[in-house]
Amino acid sequence: MKTATKKKTKEDKVEKIDDKKAKTHPLIKGVRITEKSSLAADKGRYTFNVTDNANKNEIKKAIKMMYKVTPVKVTITQITSKTVVRRGIVGVKSGGKKAVVYLKKGDKIEFV
Numbered sequence: 001m002k003t004a005t006k007k008k009t010k011e012d013k014v015e016k017i018d019d020k021k022a023k024t025h026p027l028i029k030g031v032r033i034t035e036k037s038s039l040a041a042d043k044g045r046y047t048f049n050v051t052d053n054a055n056k057n058e059i060k061k062a063i064k065m066m067y068k069v070t071p072v073k074v075t076i077t078q079i080t081s082k083t084v085v086r087r088g089i090v091g092v093k094s095g096g097k098k099a100v101v102y103l104k105k106g107d108k109i110e111f112v
Contacts, residue, residue: 027054040100045101047098069103069109077099079097
């Protein structure tokens with residue numbers, strides 16, 4: 001017995017694209033997931049990897065636009081690059097910038 005399948009229309013594709021655009025911003029590279037940051041997320045502090053030219057005000061606006069919550073405070077930390085050796089081959093772990101976003105009590109960010 002065959003089941004009826006719905007044909008995908010252009011409108012369905014547009015909705016998926018719009019949802020994807022809503023969760024991205026050129027300044028924010030992504031969520032920084034570590035043991036320390038996951039423990040801090042329970043207390044309303046979320047950590048993101050950001051571009052090197054991002055500043056606090058721009059990050060506040062980006063978080064407000066992406067997740068519909070208003071940050072109370074944003075701190076930025078520069079991550080230094082490090083030299084690593086694996087199996088005798090020397091490499092470099094690239095550095096970058098991370099931002100810690102503090103939200104007021106009761107606000108949460110849901111990551112999909």
